[in-house]
Amino acid sequence: MRLRSRSLVVGAVISATMVSVAGVSLAWTPYPPTAIDIVHKLAAPSPTHPFGTDHLGRDVLSMIMAGASSSLSVALIAVVVGAGLGVPLGAFAAARGGWIDDLTMRGCDLAFAFPALLTAVMITALAGPGAGNAMLAIGIFNIPVFARITRSAARQVWGRDFVLAARTAGRGDIGITVVHVLPNIAPVLVVQITIQFALAIVADAGLSYVGLGTQPPFPSWGRMLNDAQTFIWRAPLLAVFPGVAITLAVLGLNLLGDGLQDVLDPRLRRGR
Numbered sequence: 001m002r003l004r005s006r007s008l009v010v011g012a013v014i015s016a017t018m019v020s021v022a023g024v025s026l027a028w029t030p031y032p033p034t035a036i037d038i039v040h041k042l043a044a045p046s047p048t049h050p051f052g053t054d055h056l057g058r059d060v061l062s063m064i065m066a067g068a069s070s071s072l073s074v075a076l077i078a079v080v081v082g083a084g085l086g087v088p089l090g091a092f093a094a095a096r097g098g099w100i101d102d103l104t105m106r107g108c109d110l111a112f113a114f115p116a117l118l119t120a121v122m123i124t125a126l127a128g129p130g131a132g133n134a135m136l137a138i139g140i141f142n143i144p145v146f147a148r149i150t151r152s153a154a155r156q157v158w159g160r161d162f163v164l165a166a167r168t169a170g171r172g173d174i175g176i177t178v179v180h181v182l183p184n185i186a187p188v189l190v191v192q193i194t195i196q197f198a199l200a201i202v203a204d205a206g207l208s209y210v211g212l213g214t215q216p217p218f219p220s221w222g223r224m225l226n227d228a229q230t231f232i233w234r235a236p237l238l239a240v241f242p243g244v245a246i247t248l249a250v251l252g253l254n255l256l257g258d259g260l261q262d263v264l265d266p267r268l269r270r271g272r
Helices: 003-027 060-096 098-111 116-127 131-158 161-168 173-209 221-231 237-264 266-270
Strands: none
Touching: 003 060, 003 237, 060 098, 060 131, 060 173, 060 221, 060 237, 098 131, 116 131, 116 173, 131 173, 161 173, 173 221, 173 237, 221 237
16 A cells, blocks of 8 residues: 555544544533533543543543534634635636736735734634634635635646637636536645645634633633643643644644545656
8 A cells, every 4th residue: 555545544534533523522422521520620540531630620531522523613614614715716816817816816915914813813802702703713814725726726727728628619717617627626625625624723723722712611622722731740631632632633634635635636646
């Protein structure tokens, strides 16, 4: 089995496991994730609490499971927003060209000046912190990313002979984009979606860490890291478990994207 084929399998397994954990947490966790038990606070891992408890006596394993659901939900919506608006914008810029293309790309450059964290701060100042605002902030940041990727890949397709033939046959820009361009750049977009999904998880953890993401009492990997820093010497595992969860989620998606790139792009297969 080739290295990238292994990457696809390993990435798919890790990603599927994370999704499964998030799905299971919606119906069951070992303990209620928000249940406080001060008597057993900062307990070490044991058969009763496999990952131990935090400073409020909450079961860390239950919080990790519930945090998976929160992080994946925020990342999913953010990527849907980014791709849903960025892909049509990039495809339109590539189809029209000229000043429309230039204006769209300069708008993307301007959007890159406002990273997800800064956008979240501005949104929070207007609407208050929360998971919904984190989704919106990360989604807005993803729009120019998908627009640039789509525009770059689409411009290459627009120069091919079958597109010129379609133009000669009288097909319009929208028809060519839908029938010829988007299907040919779909592999690029699929890989980019996995990459942005991983980055969205990191961004959500960062926003939650500074208090702009998912709000208490709902668990969040980023806020678990923030809470753990106070007890880093007394209970270091409080930081290890959410940190490992974020790492595994990002690693799985990156390996999945790497493997998908090899499978979906025949040029890479021929080059090996």
